[in-house]
Amino acid sequence: MRAELAFSVGDLARMRFVVSPMWEVGPSMRLLRSGREHPVHRAWTAQVRPRLTATGLDRGLLAALVPPSGYVPDFLNPAPAGPTPTLEEELAAIRATPADRVRGELDRLGAEQGRPGPALRGLYDDVPRHLERLVEEIRAYWEVALAPYWVRIRAVLDADVFHRARQVAEHGAGHLFNELHASVSWDDSALQLSDRSRPLSRRAAGTGLLLIPSVFTGPVPFTRVAPPDPPGLAYPARGIGALWEPRPASSGGALAAVLGRSRSLLLAELHSPAATTELARRTGLSAAGVSQCLTALRDAGLVSAHRAGRFVLYARTSVAEALLDAADAAATGEG
Structure with missing residues (x-):
């Protein structure tokens, strides 16, 4: 079905980009629950699926609300008030959802989807109490599946927004829509969506438009229509293909003189989040030595820690990524 969303001058004036944590939670959970091997996200799913099973999050309320296909309740994707809402701001909006809407x-x-299971029946019967439970599950899922990778994900999303905003500035909104996705096009004063299963009208959709890049939404854009919120269009961000590519291991030696051999080695090894025991296995360092180095790197703001069940996963921060970029540039003579 082809849908058309008309635009007035006011709607174009209210169009904005949003980078949203919750718009990654649902699509990433759906990918994990589908059991499919995604050609881009294969490394991520291989790491995260076992953690999801170990923590029981694949059998919880969040999983029940995000089936492998089909409709996902709109209250899971609140309309962000600003361009870069925090997870806690979006969780507050979920918690405040009126019971009748839920x-x-x-x-x-x-x-x-058919007859709801116990988790969804509990939410239906006692919305406030189970929304609190849902918020806690989302926090736990975030720590297991997304927080250790957020620096990488956020870099792709920010780069996409920068590119799209430049398109608007240089060529106008029509060019932006025509370049957004093969299923999206601009025709005079209307946005055409060729793969939407339901009709779409401006009266039913509300004013303006939220454009939301996502690394897990795909292969076609996802629309959210929940007046009085502006309609939302989540689309696959540019650069997803290189999201999980490991960094060339050239910067460890350059940093060793500053950080020490063990700490620079660990920083280079954190191309994917890992626990202490895994890092000890990879590097040949003792578990105690790894723990001591990770504490020092965390105190320096180079490493973040995220609890996943019985384990704590360590990941590089944006500060560490910038440091590694600078070391790589110096090593290749580009600085």
């Missing part, structure tokens, strides 16, 4: 969206989910 039940209405659960009715739609049930009509599509």
